Amino acid sequence: MAEEAEQFKAAGNKALQAGNLTEAIENYTKAINCDGTNHVYYSNRSAAYLKKGDGNNALEDAKSTIAINPEFSKGYSRKGGECYIYYIFFVDLEVFIAILISYAHI
Secondary structure (H helix, E strand, O other): OHHHHHHHHHHHHHHHHHHOOHHHHHHHHHHHHHOOHHHHHHHHHHHHHHHHHHHHHHHHHHHHHHHHOOOOOOHHHHHHHHHHHHHHHHHHHHHHHHHHHHHHOO
């Protein structure tokens, strides 16, 4: 199973580098299904989800990466990347709401 998982990981890496994000996610998922204890598979899928703009799944995979291997620094950087994106989104949303409120008072 571990060898098959590594083959799926390699296919996922190749797809990710080529920008085929859905294919990359599918391959990393297959790797996880073969070996759900390997933190790297979750980390790589997190990166693919993030590139695809799916912050929720990227964050969940980053959390899984950290849960499996708290010593793996990329897990924290992945989680930080997702949190940064959410922060930017919420700051922009707050600014947008403030603008709407100010126009409502005109």
